[in-house]
Amino acid sequence: MTYDDTWTRLLAIIRETFEDDTIDLQRETTAADVLGWDSVAHVQLVIAVEEQFGIRLTTGEAAGLANVGELADFIERHLAAGT
Amino acid sequence: MDELQALWDAEDWPGAARRVRELALEAEDYTAVMSLVRWRKRLAPHLAPTDGNAVRVALLGNATTEFLAPIVELLLEAHGLRPSVHLGGYDTLAWECLQPDSGTAAFGPDVIAVVQSPLGIQDWPAATAAERDAGAWAQGRVDGLLSLFESAHANMGCDIIADTLHRLPLRPHGSLAPRLAADRNRLIGEMNRQLAARAPDYVVLHDVDMMSSVVGLDRWVDYRWWYQAKQPMSFRSGIEYARSLTRLIASIFRGSRKCLVLDLDNTLWGGVVGDDGVSGLAVGAGNPVGEAFVAFQDYLKQLKDRGIILTVCSKNELDNARAPFTELPDMVLSLDDFAAFRASWDPKPDNIRAIAQDLNIGLDAMVFVDDNPAERAIVRQLLPEVAVVELTDDPSDYARILDAAGWFEVPRLSQEDTLRTQQYQANTQREELRSSADDYGTYLQSLEQRAVIRPFEDRHLDRITQLVNKTNQFNLTTRRENRSAIEARMRGDNYLTAYVRLGDRFGDNGLISVWYGHMEGTVLEIEQWLMSCRVFNRGIEHHLMNYVAEQAKSHGIDRVCGRYIPTAKNKLVADLYERLGFTCTVRHEDGSTDWELALADYRPTTTFVESVEDY
Numbered sequence: 001m002t003y004d005d006t007w008t009r010l011l012a013i014i015r016e017t018f019e020d021d022t023i024d025l026q027r028e029t030t031a032a033d034v035l036g037w038d039s040v041a042h043v044q045l046v047i048a049v050e051e052q053f054g055i056r057l058t059t060g061e062a063a064g065l066a067n068v069g070e071l072a073d074f075i076e077r078h079l080a081a082g083t
Numbered sequence: 084m085d086e087l088q089a090l091w092d093a094e095d096w097p098g099a100a101r102r103v104r105e106l107a108l109e110a111e112d113y114t115a116v117m118s119l120v121r122w123r124k125r126l127a128p129h130l131a132p133t134d135g136n137a138v139r140v141a142l143l144g145n146a147t148t149e150f151l152a153p154i155v156e157l158l159l160e161a162h163g164l165r166p167s168v169h170l171g172g173y174d175t176l177a178w179e180c181l182q183p184d185s186g187t188a189a190f191g192p193d194v195i196a197v198v199q200s201p202l203g204i205q206d207w208p209a210a211t212a213a214e215r216d217a218g219a220w221a222q223g224r225v226d227g228l229l230s231l232f233e234s235a236h237a238n239m240g241c242d243i244i245a246d247t248l249h250r251l252p253l254r255p256h257g258s259l260a261p262r263l264a265a266d267r268n269r270l271i272g273e274m275n276r277q278l279a280a281r282a283p284d285y286v287v288l289h290d291v292d293m294m295s296s297v298v299g300l301d302r303w304v305d306y307r308w309w310y311q312a313k314q315p316m317s318f319r320s321g322i323e324y325a326r327s328l329t330r331l332i333a334s335i336f337r338g339s340r341k342c343l344v345l346d347l348d349n350t351l352w353g354g355v356v357g358d359d360g361v362s363g364l365a366v367g368a369g370n371p372v373g374e375a376f377v378a379f380q381d382y383l384k385q386l387k388d389r390g391i392i393l394t395v396c397s398k399n400e401l402d403n404a405r406a407p408f409t410e411l412p413d414m415v416l417s418l419d420d421f422a423a424f425r426a427s428w429d430p431k432p433d434n435i436r437a438i439a440q441d442l443n444i445g446l447d448a449m450v451f452v453d454d455n456p457a458e459r460a461i462v463r464q465l466l467p468e469v470a471v472v473e474l475t476d477d478p479s480d481y482a483r484i485l486d487a488a489g490w491f492e493v494p495r496l497s498q499e500d501t502l503r504t505q506q507y508q509a510n511t512q513r514e515e516l517r518s519s520a521d522d523y524g525t526y527l528q529s530l531e532q533r534a535v536i537r538p539f540e541d542r543h544l545d546r547i548t549q550l551v552n553k554t555n556q557f558n559l560t561t562r563r564e565n566r567s568a569i570e571a572r573m574r575g576d577n578y579l580t581a582y583v584r585l586g587d588r589f590g591d592n593g594l595i596s597v598w599y600g601h602m603e604g605t606v607l608e609i610e611q612w613l614m615s616c617r618v619f620n621r622g623i624e625h626h627l628m629n630y631v632a633e634q635a636k637s638h639g640i641d642r643v644c645g646r647y648i649p650t651a652k653n654k655l656v657a658d659l660y661e662r663l664g665f666t667c668t669v670r671h672e673d674g675s676t677d678w679e680l681a682l683a684d685y686r687p688t689t690t691f692v693e694s695v696e697d698y
Contacts, residue, residue: 059307
């Protein structure tokens with residue numbers, strides 16, 4: 001899977017989680033930029049990402065995401081490591 | 084989910100909502116369930132309120148329960164209930180139970196579900212603590228919990244569902260643990276044991292300990308979410324948890340399924356009796372496939388022993404179908420274990436309908452088990468109320484699959500449950516007597532019916548609650564109440580209550596009718612009147628009315644009022660008050676009717692029932 005594939009799938013998951021098909025993402029997008037991205041929604045997003053990519057983020061990664069770009073990087077890293 | 088989008092695009096809101104409910108009962112992964120949660124929310128503004136029983140659930144505990152709430156609501160709706168869920172917030176159990184003005188008290192729950200995680204326990208005794216100290220610690224924790232339940236029950240008059248604690252997936256003492264009294268998993272076992280032994284009747288146990296073991300503790304616990312959000316279990320497990328909790332709540336407020344309809348060939352034994360002959364069937368020791376079928380029968384026998392009705396629906400010649408039960412020594416089930424036995428070449432939906440009629444139970448009380456996917460499909464299609472178990476083609480899986488579906492969850496066991504098959508068999512004998520009697524009166528007379536009619540008593544409250552919540556047909560108002568509310572009626576000064584137990588020459592029918600009403604001045608208003616379908620058309624309602632009239636008179640009543648509230652299932656009693664000599668006073672727009680009877684005008688009806696103190 002290329003980085004672009006990962007990005008496309010991540011965008012779809014985020015749109016589904018926040019029930020908004022118009023969300024557009026940049027690597028720099030943070031939780032504060034997306035309506036409804038509170039702590040409960042954040043956990044839902046992490047779970048959806050884990051289920052759909054078949055990976056498992058660490059406690060630190062799941063808790064402290066700086067922005068969407070970082071999440072995409074974490075996904076890439078876990079996919080590459082097969083974890 | 085594409086099909087939901089299609090229904091949405093076609094603006095078929097009820098159709099989409101129905102499909103959401105169906106999918107909710109099957110969906111397993113978190114993403115799919117959350118998608119259904121979103122669909123439910125999206126559809127809500129387009130839907131008229133459903134007519135299911137309203138149920139108010141408070142989720143409390145020593146952990147956060149936010150993530151469970153929308154899933155619990157989704158699943159309760161899938162079970163045909165109209166839920167409202169209240170959250171207590173992280174670790175607020177004590178406050179919510181003890182404060183008469185807590186948010187939970189203001190919410191007014193029908194049931195409080197207490198979510199308990201061992202991860203939230205902080206004062207574990209040291210691993211080397213003496214046996215006596217460890218025991219005292221466990222007892223103290225259970226004491227604390229029970230006293231909270233007692234306060235909540237006293238303050239809010241609701242039932243309580245309490246989790247047992249799951250074990251911890253960590254083994255610091257390895258195989259030494261069973262020898263250490265203060266090993267945490269041993270303490271958890273001790274707390275669970277004490278909770279089960281000591282909890283009063285208004286507490287229903289939710290056996291998370293066992294459920295988490297079946298799922299696997301490594302999967303059940305996800306420490307990350309405990310550290311991050313004090314979430315008591317992994318999300319995936321949260322779905323299993325919500326599934327099991329809502330089955331329990333549905334069993335309290337909607338009733339449970341109680342009848343299994345079983346195929347024979349390749350379901351109860353390996354092979355086809357009509358082709359292979361009795362001696363060619365695989366059932367019994369010495370053959371792995373035969374052992375699997377014996378084990379499945381053994382599982383079914385356990386269900387039967389606690390009150391689940393077993394019936395047979397098979398495409399076979401009757402003699403062929405019966406032969407294995409009498410000729411094969413290794414069969415666990417015998418013909419006596421079945422309350423109905425239908426073997427014919429008629430379509431299965433017809434036979435299942437006939438069984439429901441014979442036993443006088445609803446199709447929505449039945450679960451169908453058949454190895455043949457085509458039979459399952461046609462039953463699904465033609466009898467959507469019947470639950471259909473999706474078996475694999477391996478008999479080793481049968482018991483596990485049926486077990487995991489959890490159709491037969493009941494909150495409590497009543498004496499009637501354990502006698503049920505016997506009672507339904509006696510019904511069949513009564514049918515035979517009836518067809519041989521010259522007229523109905525002669526038949527009723529020959530039944531030698533004896534009734535015990537008494538005000539409610541503590542020892543019958545479980546059964547009374549069960550009847551109030553599951554009786555559909557002979558039910559004037561279909562007002563569902565929890566055990567605590569019924570207990571309040573029993574103790575209320577201005578209430579008259581009555582139950583009927585019925586015996587006859589074929590045996591004990593158990594407690595089969597429930598009635599209560601409240602008195603104001605010289606008027607008695609009937610709130611609840613229902614009767615088990617097992618004893619329709621036997622004059623019991625007349626006998627009870629005679630009793631009520633007598634009791635009412637002795638309390639200075641001169642007028643009795645009652646209401647009939649129509650539902651999809653209670654047409655049977657639409658004219659009950661009329662038949663008893665009441666006059667209709669109001670016909671409401673929703674179809675409800677109000678009735679009134681001047682007691683001075685009441686003439687007791689002659690019945691073929693003898694009143695006795697006991698039988």
